[in-house]
Amino acid sequence: MASIVYRGVGPRIAYERRVACLSQADLARGARVSLGTIRKVERGERGVSDAVLEAIAGALGIDPARLLPERERPDDRVRQAMPGLSAVLVTYEEPEEEQDDGPCRDLPELRTAVATVVEHRLSAQYARIARSAPGLLAELCRALDTAAPGDRPEVARLVVDTCRAADAVAFKHGAKDLSARLLDLMRWAGVQTHDPIVDAAVAYVRAELHFGAGTHAVGLRALERALDRAPRTDSAESLAARGALHMRAAVLAGRAGDGDAADVHLDDARELGDRVPEGVYQGTAFGPGSVRVHEVSVAVSLGDGHVGRALRLAREWKPPLNLPAERRSGFYIELGRAQLWSGRPDAAFASLKMARRIAPQHAREHRWVREDAATLRRLKRADAGSLSSFAEWCHAGAGA
Incomplete structure (x- = not known):
């Protein structure tokens, strides 16, 4: 493209x-x-x-x-892409009737195109994803419909990866219905990979439905069922698949107020993270650093007496550059909330600015950034110009 x-x-x-x-x-x-x-x-x-x-x-x-x-604002470009994604979702199960008039690259070229869109997701380049995902997803659906039996699992995996990238755009820009439909397509394609590691990745992503709906206990149970189905080999991919599910389950448990379950899942994630190098496995960052980021997230999710745990961890450790930008940005967003709750507005604002510096599009579309920027603007008078500029940049107060 x-x-x-x-x-x-x-x-x-x-x-x-x-x-x-x-x-x-x-x-x-x-x-x-x-x-x-x-x-x-x-x-x-x-x-x-x-x-x-x-x-x-x-x-x-x-x-x-x-x-x-x-x-040319990125928000506008993202929203302009939504109808194209919707059109793909209407026709993906009948591409022979609706989608047979477009080009279809060979498998190596499609593999390269999908690797690029995955990299854009990990670095929170949502405008770039919005521009390329509709056409790429339509092309992949055509390719899946015509793929030789031996190629179908890989093409289906490429559909899963592209859906996940498109979903990151839809979910973070508030298009929740479109996000849910993309997750349905992801699950439909995931079944065709016949790969339990892909199934685990789909379950990990689908948990965002429960974050969005506030049904955290239900989402926790869904992830625990996914853990029961997850492969239990000692390969790095299998270990990372289970570890990622435990990380996300820990955060859901924290949001549900179940500290005991959160600690159990964090312990399991930590043990698995120590057995693999930090990396991206089936589209999800996992390893010791990713687990630490989730420790902060769990502490903030539990709130009250647990916030000090997030602050202590942040004093001892900062996310290294080998973590994807979206994950590093998320660490500082969570840390900023902990600092705000503990009465440290200057530190909280510094963390929000760090999150923006690392991944601007991710920070700008994050609901907590908007909420916390609006709170800081109400609480604080020093550095009012910078705070106002930041709040306007992230539309603080819009949906906060």
């Missing part, structure tokens, strides 16, 4: 560069693009691709959306 080229961003880049007290040469070095490119972009002589825009924004330490014209 060709990258979009954005026009009219030059003045915004120049302004943000001056605010950051950087020369054009400094920005070029930080973004790892040529000085000539920076000069031409700022003069309006050329546009910028997604990759260059994100590199420049990274060097400036800001959300790429701040460099875009209003008509």
Whole structure:
């Protein structure tokens, strides 16, 4: 899929560069693009691709959306993709009648395309997913319909991975009905992989339905049933599949107020995490670092006397760079809530800003970021300008 080229961003880049007290040469070095490119972009002589825009924004330490014209905001691009995803979901079981008029790449090319969209999910690049997922998902449904028997399990697995990426966009942007339908497609395709590890991954993702509905105890029971079905070999993939289910079960138990069950699942996740290297297994980050992130999440979920546990862990440990951006951002969002509850608004605001720096689109669409930014703005008068700017950026008060 060709990258979009954005026009009219030059003045915004120049302004943000001056605010950051950087020369054009400094920005070029930080973004790892040529000085000539920076000069031409700022003069309006050329546009910028997604990759260059994100590199420049990274060097400036800001959300790429701040460099875009209003008509190109990521939120708008995400919402524009929703009808395309809905159309795929209407026709996926009958592609021979509705979807036979499009191209279909060979399996290696599809594998590469899906790996890219998975990477975008892990790094919380939701606008990029929104642009590519509808067409890719339609193509994969066509490929699954025509796949040779030996290829069907792999194509079905690619459908699962792409659905999961599209669901991350739908769920985080509040399209809960679309999210539920994507999860149905994921489950339908997952059965066709005949792989219990994929089944475990689908159960892990489907648990978000219970987070969204507040049915935490029901979701906990569903994950415990999934754990009963999960493979029990000593392969890294099997260990990680069970460990991920225990991590998510621990958080659901915490949200349900069941501290004993949360501790049991955390202990099991910790034991399994110590047996595999930190990595991404069937689309889910798992390992010792991921378990620690979930320890903070469980403590915050339990609230009250457990918040100190989150603060103690954060004093001793910070998420390393080998964790996906979305997970690292989530750590600081959870930590910010613990700091806010413990009467440390300055630290809470610093954590929210760190979450934004790591994964801007993830932080901006997170309900807790909006709630906590709105609370901080009410409680705090110092640094009011920065707080107001942050609150406006994440639409604090909108649905909080």
